Amino acid sequence: MAQNDSILRFENVSVTFDTVEALKDVSFDLKEGQTRIILGAAGSGKTVLLKTAIALDCPSAGKVILFGQEIQNLREQQLFDIRRRVGILFQEGALFDSMTVERNVAYPLISLRTASESKKNVDRSKDKPAEPTQSIRERIQQALDFVELGQTLKQFPDELSGGMQRRVAIARAVVAQPPLLLYDSPTAGLDPITAHTIVTLIIKERDLDNTTALVVTHRYQDGNLAANFRYNPDNAQLEPDPTAAERTIFMVMREGKLVFEGSQRELEASTDDYVSKFVKRD
């Protein structure tokens, strides 16, 4: 697998809200096929980092280069095309509570269609042809089967448990098959078993579709699983994989600064008090 292509690069990025400096001079380079685990205390800027990656928050300094394109100065309309190649799972789930599960998962596909229809004076042949609803339906079903929630199509998000909502949100993030996925605290607030299910899904997505990912989490176990296991499609379980470590990089955030970047082994060897707090050795 090619590891040289940069998917997402931060160059000295700072993000400021009024008086709060949420990100301070952050630089890193996410390569194709990599999974980066982002650890850090609450309020250390993890969410802002993810949002800045697709220009939902805007840097006050520095450059964000997504799929080879500088995005920090693009207008919202220009961003839509590029954001479509990124799947994002928000911390709060962010399912549209006025829509059924089916409509939620369909949203990226349909919005993709109306957006390309609404564009005028562009080369039509380049646009994705309007897909028939039948094929949209199949893809929704596939995405929901992927998260093992194929039976919930007609339900509303608030009728589902927290873990199920999280899985629907993952289905929505992956349904358009984006090459880059951003997960914001996918296991926060879940019991250990459900959390394990969610991490398994993230690893499954990584291994079946070869996606690149940024995973924000406060659970060291999540990173540990990603760095040492692979998904086995035959029994739908995780199994040890010694090669996963080289594709998994850990980053630690502290008060907006990136204070650690390296492999799991380097992380566990760190003598920094703050950094080693995030390592659970069991």
Place this chain on the structure above:
Amino acid sequence: MLDILKGPVEATQDFMILTGQAMRNLFRRPHYLDDVLIQMDSIGFGSLFVAVLTGFFSGAVMGLQMGRALGQYGQTSRTGEVVAIILVRELGPALTALMIAGRNSSGIASELGSMRVTEQIDAMRALGTDPIQKLVTPRMIATAVMLPCLTVIADFVGMIGGWVVAILVYHLPTRQYWTSCWQALEWSDVVQGLLKPFIFSFVVSLIGCYYGLRTTGGTQGVGRATTQAMVTASVLIFILTTFITKIFVATT
């Protein structure tokens, strides 16, 4: 001193930007017609009862007061005229807008506010939908259509309220009441009576959207946004109604 002004000035600026974007989207695809209809239903029909109630009782109260006041000059027969003019020019637009501000500015702010704090707005942007196009513009259109309609209804029901008082309390003939109502109204009154709610509708919808979209700080923030939207919209309606009346008084 400058620091005190900075907040409001920036807020006004942001509000103007939002207004501009919402307006520009009128001419831009995609149009979310479904959302416009849903909002018309919720803002228009949802508020019908409130508007009718407000209209009826303000008409009735005005009938009572005016009937008595005019009675001192032996002019009770002109009750209909005074009720009609005040309702159509002033109270109908202002009271309806205030009621709708209480119901919808706050409703819009809390709806968009909860979408904001649960990151649904971010999700929309991430999924290629402009939240202003999808959320703000439909609410703006729906309110701009429905508020004038509701005002006309409230005016009319208000006249009925005045009429009920006129026949029951002051024993005026029905015919005299309605004739004096119709004869009192001029075109400029009708224009003023429709222009006001049209202008207020932008205050109601856009102030609600503005506070909703800039909500921060979780559920508490939603509560704050809701109150702020209602208070700001109401105050603006009072200020605007004075200005518009002044303009009409000066030109006629």
